[in-house]
Amino acid sequence: MQHLLSAGDLTRDEALLILDTARELSQVSERSVKKLPTLRGRTVVNLFYEDSTRTRISFEAAAKRMSADVINFSARGSSVSKGESLKDTALTLQAMGADGVVIRHSAPGAARRLADWVDGVVINAGDGTHEHPTQALLDAYTMRERLGRVEGLRVAIVGDIRHSRVARSNVLLLTTLGAEVTLVAPPTLLPVSVDTWPCAVSYDLDEVLPKSDVVMMLRVQAERMHSSFFPSAREYSRRYGLDADRLARMADHAIVMHPGPMVRGMEISAEVADSARSTVTEQVTNGVSVRMAVLYLLLGGAIHRPGNQGEPR
Amino acid sequence: MTTTTRYLIRNARILGGEPTDLLLAHGRIDAIGPDLPADGAEVVDAAGAIALPGLVDLHTHLREPGREDAETVATGSRAAAMGGYTAVFAMANTDPVADTAGVVEQVWRLGRDAGYCDVHPVGAVTVGLKGERLAELGAMADSPAKVRVFSDDGMCVSDAQLMRRALEYVKAFDGVIAQHAQEPRLTEGAQMNEGVVSDRLGLAGWPAVAEEAIIARDCLLAEHVGSRLHVCHVSTKGSVQIIRWAKSRGCDVTAEVTPHHLLLTDELAESYDPVYKVNPPLRTAEDVEALREGLADGTIDIVATDHAPHPSEAKETEWNQAAMGMIGLETALSVVQHTMVDTGLLDWAGVAQRMSATPARIGRLTDQGRPIAVGEPANLTLYDPTATRVIDPATMVSKSRNTPFAGMTLPGRVLATFLRGVPTVLDGKIQ
């Protein structure tokens, strides 16, 4: 594995290696000196075309905890906002000798395109409505920490599946790891070919809730109602929002996840978001460990497919 | 170039038949038969290559005026000649739009000045391609360019009433409306075929129904008002079925398919390389199969390239931001051989009909798409189907490089193209 562009690129063993490595590296975050020398001398560029402070900070913290040099290259105020093409930016990063580029972009496939143009490692930190593989990894990591495993877990992913990079990456990764995924959404917010996806589909949240070990709520943009994906925020919330009543009908051990940012009162009530069943803040913490593992394995050169010699980069 | 030179083509197989000689003189085919005497004529050894009537492309974007960085009438018509074409129809979505007699006449004159093939401008149906009111169709028809094909290609004439009026109006001068069938609301922001691949890639879908619904509507409209309709770049199985049904009802509809839709599928988008981004989008293998069948059985009448040149910066970008379209003039015949002839679906007579005679008839050209016979205009293509070539964008004559066939090995090579007896291509090289 040279890049991390899609959660679907990961074999089961590779995914488990990332999660195991993240576990080890999480110890670092608990130490008073939160720093490893592992990536000293390596340069990681955070190339963010979309505002996503939480993801950028997470990658930045992960890289710095391993002593990498971090350059934040945000689209705002840079040559990018003056119309420089992604390709020219890629060539610039190449000339700067970037060992790894973490890219966040509104265009699906932007990370893949970038990987065609630079020699260094490309990590997809969210490309439009396509994927967000490190989010799926941190979600799987969080499930493991809370419930002890991923395999065999019944995971409901609820919300705007059609436009969600988090859903795409999670379906791919969780399936690889042996979880049973059910997508829950109004039909308008499901991809048209969802019946070919390796998961179940339901239009009825109440039917799925009691059977789920994990309920992952996705952010739903209220603007979707202007394109008639649903009639109103109120109706959406009534049919697909997670409130205290619904939480009470979940299994006792079941957890509530959300990739953030949450729209409280829309897909999730404040009460649920702040409850002990919610893993929202753990997900943020775990994000750093998982991203450390990804950077370590891709830039440090230790990841390899079974039977293959990993090549140091 | 001079028309006084006579050419004797040795050992050409007309439409794939037995080898024979053809003598071209004074712009016409002067004699056909074995062992014709050279008699001072320039001899071209076809060495068993196939002779086809000069190809006619009903759907080309030459980009001039306005986007001369992508293509000009001169470079585009040279590319056409390299592909074996002796006539092309230049779409109206230029800048300014070809919606007046002045612009169509300009394009027509540029084509004449270049001299590589006949360039017939297509007139816009509506002013500025805006879909709001009719352009002066009659003025374009009466201009020296004698426009007979009208299209807002790139945009769909989506307003049903306006489409009805356009279909009716052009009957006065035997015109035809060539519709780019794309229901606009169903395709807002659309990036690729809607289906398994678009869902996986997170790219906004362009559903087949957006094409099929317009085709069905337009066939019914054309039938109702007794007009001619031409459907541009049919891309789905459903569209083939609808056109087959409309023809069976007696609707005067013709349809075209592009070479790329005969060969390529939406899975190519997996690379996110916008060289595969085109409108209508590449569809599924099932659609490709239906298109080939439709072309073979005559439901789809012709192959048209939809040659759509773009400068590299319009393609070396994120998929979303990239321009739609592919170049196709220099590869069309090879793709048709590969998909239709080598598969046994068409013989060379069938190819000549679909790439020369019928497009000429739809466009109401009288001196193109003619049979290869004594006395006919000497518009000819010599094509070696036994050759193979790896498609290399760098060797394209077109000003643009956006070929989706780059790196593919395709059969066949155009050896020579004659426009009214004058070689525009000889020994596979532009003259």
Ligand SMILES: [Zn+2]
């Ligand atoms: Zn078109």
